[in-house]
Amino acid sequence: MKTLIVYYSRTKITANVAKILKKKFGSDIEEIKDVKNRSGRIGWIKSCLDAIRGVSSEIKPIEKDPSEYDTVIIGTPVWASTMASPILTYITENKEKFNDIAFFCTCGHGGYEETLAKMEKISAKKPLETLFLTKSDINAYDDKLGSYTNKIKSRLE
Numbered sequence: 425m426k427t428l429i430v431y432y433s434r435t436k437i438t439a440n441v442a443k444i445l446k447k448k449f450g451s452d453i454e455e456i457k458d459v460k461n462r463s464g465r466i467g468w469i470k471s472c473l474d475a476i477r478g479v480s481s482e483i484k485p486i487e488k489d490p491s492e493y494d495t496v497i498i499g500t501p502v503w504a505s506t507m508a509s510p511i512l513t514y515i516t517e518n519k520e521k522f523n524d525i526a527f528f529c530t531c532g533h534g535g536y537e538e539t540l541a542k543m544e545k546i547s548a549k550k551p552l553e554t555l556f557l558t559k560s561d562i563n564a565y566d567d568k569l570g571s572y573t574n575k576i577k578s579r580l581e
């Protein structure tokens with residue numbers, strides 16, 4: 425089973441989760457990098473506006489071809505109850521290339537249901553599994569990530 429973890433992360437929370445999943449799956453990993461500077465308070469506001477308007481943002485060229493993987497697991501932070509704009513771009517540009525997919529998102533406290541539903545809608549594909557991690561889940565990462573990983577693996581057997 426060839427698996428690819430794809431993620432975008434502004435402040436490294438989603439990145440940390442993606443790296444744990446990479447170890448659990450023994451998979452390749454791809455970080456989506458966008459062109460826009462999103463650091464600081466101004467970056468936060470720009471990101472919020474992009475998410476609310478549903479605009480995709482220009483991303484740097486990707487290195488891994490998703491069609492070469494049996495499963496692509498896509499992770500995003502929640503921005504204004506939807507996915508981060510660079511992930512919107514990635515899914516939109518690559519949805520024809522996905523075989524099986526799964527999603528995860530990290531957030532402060534909410535907006536994850538809308539985010540995961542939007543990811544499914546944009547990709548036009550039902551994910552094998554979905555996972556959300558809120559700030560208060562931080563101590564339950566192991567449990568939630570373990571169960572998410574096992575469920576995906578068992579679906580692919």
Ligand SMILES: Cc1cc2nc3c(=O)[nH]c(=O)nc-3n(C[C@H](O)[C@H](O)[C@H](O)COP(=O)(O)O)c2cc1C
Binds near residue numbers: 439468503504505534
């Ligand atoms: C522009 C913006 C909008 C956000 N909107 C939400 C939200 O609607 N709900 C929520 O619970 N957290 C929201 N957050 C918090 C992030 O989802 C959360 O901190 C996430 O884990 C950050 O992941 P990262 O470090 O990988 O960027 C928002 C953060 C940003 C920057």
